[in-house]
Amino acid sequence: MYFKLALKNVKKSYRDFSVYFITLTFAVAFFYVFNSFEQQRVILQLNEVQGFMFESLSIIMDVISVIVALVFAYLIIYANNFLIRRRKKELATYTLLGMKKSTISKILIYESSVIAFVSLIVGVALGTGLSHIFVLLTAKILSVTVNYGFIFSITALIKTVGIFALLFGVVMIFNSRVLNKYKLIDLLQADRKNDETVVKQTKLSVFVFILGAVLLGIAYKWVLIPGEIVFSLFPIIALGIIGTVLVFKGLAGFMLKFIQSNKSVYYHGLNTFVFRQLSSKINVTYKTMATISILILFGVGTLVTGFNINNVLASQINQSIASDLNVVLKDDSRKFKYDPSSVKEEIITTTYIESNPEIVSQLETLSGGSEVVKVATLQYMSVSDFNKHLKEHGEKGIDLKEGEFSLSTIPYNMNRTTKFLPEMISDGSELKVSNAKLKYKKIGEVSSLITINNDLRNVYLIVNDSELKTLLNNQSIQVSSVMTRHSFELNKDVDSYAFKDKLVHDNNLDENSDLVLSAQEMLDQMSGVELTLAYISIYLGPVFLITCAVILALQQLSEATDNKKRYKVLSDLGVDSKLIKSSVLKQISVYFLIPLSIGLLHSYVGVKAVAGSFTAAYKESIISFAPTVTILVFVLGIYMVYFWITYKGSLAIILED
Structure with a gap:
């Protein structure tokens, strides 16, 4: 009997449960999709590196699923609180009819079970369909082939059912506690109680608002300093949260007075009624609205930075590729064996590691105090060897006379400046090496040439060939080792992984001391990072x-x-329905717009801070127009859908007979 009553209640109150049900269905679908990630391996052709990254991403998804579960737990409990509040008179009627609180609690449990069961069925079905779409996304990012077929993850289903069963168990306990807390008189008079005003003094409210705005301004200025979003993230977020709460708290106290000062607006139509209702509501929910603004920051910030950083990382990895495969030997005395039929072109160069702190100190001074040289590995390279790399990259060679030197490195800034090392030194600057004096010669864009795959920390001091021999013969120069680089451009159909394995085996290479790194390996690793971020x-x-x-x-x-x-x-x-509809629309619009506006402002500053730090480090902006606009349209689309559902649902409740 009680189950039938619960089922009838759900059918009768479908408008109340519609937003709740749709959201739970979405939650189940997404939870299933991201927990079925490992199952995608069945129909994707992955190599060993991609397979390892796939396993790592599965672990990350499991950790994030815990965070998502906590978010949905908060959402479900919050939604239940509002649904119970709305049904207080109904619950009071049950009590007057002689029902025990335990019986009423049982009815609520049945109602929750019905909603949970239906949302699980629909959500898993939707998630199964979405998981196949996500397979295509994975295949595109990893550039792998898909063996099309139906996939269904039992593991993901068990995880999804288990998590949501736990969440609804918490909800049932929460409902029982709420029922035990309320007295009959509270339930009967629920719709007669007005919300209390949190801040009653207008001057105090204005002060609180200004204080919150100042704290937000400090947080904004702090986070926009390049690199601070990494080093001071948590105190910045804490300051931003406090500022946001104070802004909403102050706004709740003086908003009505502010609107009343503009009589033409305040007394227009039903604005008197609308703004009093809004003021009363914001007084009670200012903490919730502040929370929503912060969550919008996290949501928009995650989407915008996640997808835009992918573009930068892809660009950076392409800039870090010198050739199809690099071998760096710390002993150039061995005969090097490889299959010549697999190689289209080979380049061999030799560099000499410099460990004299005097040279490093001089370069630091010449560059205006840059610490890049301190954390990098400084190496000598002859101009003829450097020109081999230029030719390989389709660039013209350079000429250095005796007594001249130049520098080559990548445009990566470890000290978060807008320039990189070769640009920081003035043309003609002198560098003293023992008894010799070398003059700096700028060589333009080719100074950012990559000579080894993933060469992030090497700084090459390029000199004339005859000058190099003189410097190396000078006893004051400390040469710690000699490295010979074999740089290969492979033939089109050669598998770089197989070529690398054979190279290591045939030459008895030690991967702890020697370095063998293929471009394909780098691209596969970067595609794994892109996939994780996406x-x-x-x-x-x-x-x-x-x-x-x-x-x-x-x-x-x-x-x-x-x-x-x-x-x-x-x-x-005598107020007509058209005016009532207009007032409902205004109230809902303002209530949706205020936290959205502040949340988007937070997001703008947050994304700008991330972009600024990346630009300082990589000399490249991470913000692209197309993906950013697409994400903003998606965000506004979500809000428009829920706004429209809310507006229509509110009208149905208000205008029903």
Whole structure:
């Protein structure tokens, strides 16, 4: 009997449960998709490196799933709180009819079970379909072939069911505690109680608002300093959260007075009623609205930075590739064996590691105090060997006379400046090496030439061939080792992994002392990073954003129930339905717009801070127009969907007979 009553309640109150159900279905679908990630391996042709990265990403997804589960736990409990609040009179009726609280709790458990069961069925079905779409995304990022076929992850299903069973168990305990807390008189008079104003003094409210704005300004200025978003992330976030809460708290106290000062606006239509309702609601929910703004920051920031950083990383990895395969030997006395039929072109160069601190100190001074030289490995290279690399990259050779030197490195800034080392030294600057004096000669863009795959920390001091021999014969120069580089461009159909394995085996290379690194290996590793960033962005971003929209929607639907009698009075006084619809639209619009605006402002500053740090480090902006605009349209689309559902649901509640 109680189950039938619960089922009837769900059918009767489908408008109340619609937003809740849709959100739970989405949550189940996404939770299933990202926990079925490992199952994608069945239909993807992955090499060994990609397979390892796939396993690592699966572990990351499991960790993030815990965070997502906590977010949804908060959402479910929050939604239940509002649904119970709306149904207080119904629960009071059950009590007057003689039902025990344990029986009422049982009905609520049945209702939750019905919603949970249906959302699980629909969500898993939707998630199964989405998982096949995500396989295509994975294949595109990794550039692998897909063996098309149906996949279904039992492991993901068990995890999804287990997590949501646990969440609903918490909800049932929460419902029982809420019921035990309420007295009958509280339930009967639920719709007569007005919300208390948190801040009643206008001057104090303005002061609190200004204080919050100042704290936000400090947080904004702090985070925009290049690199501080990494080194001072947590104190910046804490300062931003405090500032956001104070801004909303202050706004709640003086908003009504501010609107009342503009009489033409305040007394227009039903604005008197609308703004009083808004002021009363914000007084109670200012903490929630502040939380929503912060979650919007995390959601938008995760999506924008995640996808834009991918573009930069792809560009950086391409700049870090010298050839199809590099071998760096620390002993050039051996005969090097390889299959010549596999190689299209070979280049051999030799460099000499310099460990004289005097040279490093001089370069640091000449570059205006740059610490790049201190943390890099300084090496000598002859101009003829350097020109071999230039030719390999399609560049013209350079000429250095005796007594001249130049520098080559990549445009990577470890001291977060906008220039890189070769640009920091003035043309003609003198470098003293023992008894010789060398003059610096700038060589333009080719100074950022990469000579070894993934060559991130080497700085090459390039000199004339005859000068190099003189410097190396001088006893004051400390040469710690000699390295010979074999740089290969492989034939089109050669497998770089197989070529590398044979090279290591035939030449008895020690990968601890020698270095063998293929371009394909670097690209596979970077595609794994891109895949990780993309999946984390897609997983966390929409979860945060939809959570915000759902909370706003549920609050406004609950508010519509509270305001139903008030709108009925207005209707009895002769206010037509068109004006009532307009006032509902205004109230919901303002309530959605305020946290969205502050959240987007936070997001703008946060994304700008990340972009600034990347630009300082890599001399390249991470923000691309197309993906950023697409993400913003997606964010606004989510809000428009929930806004429209909320508006229509509120009208149905207010205008129903």
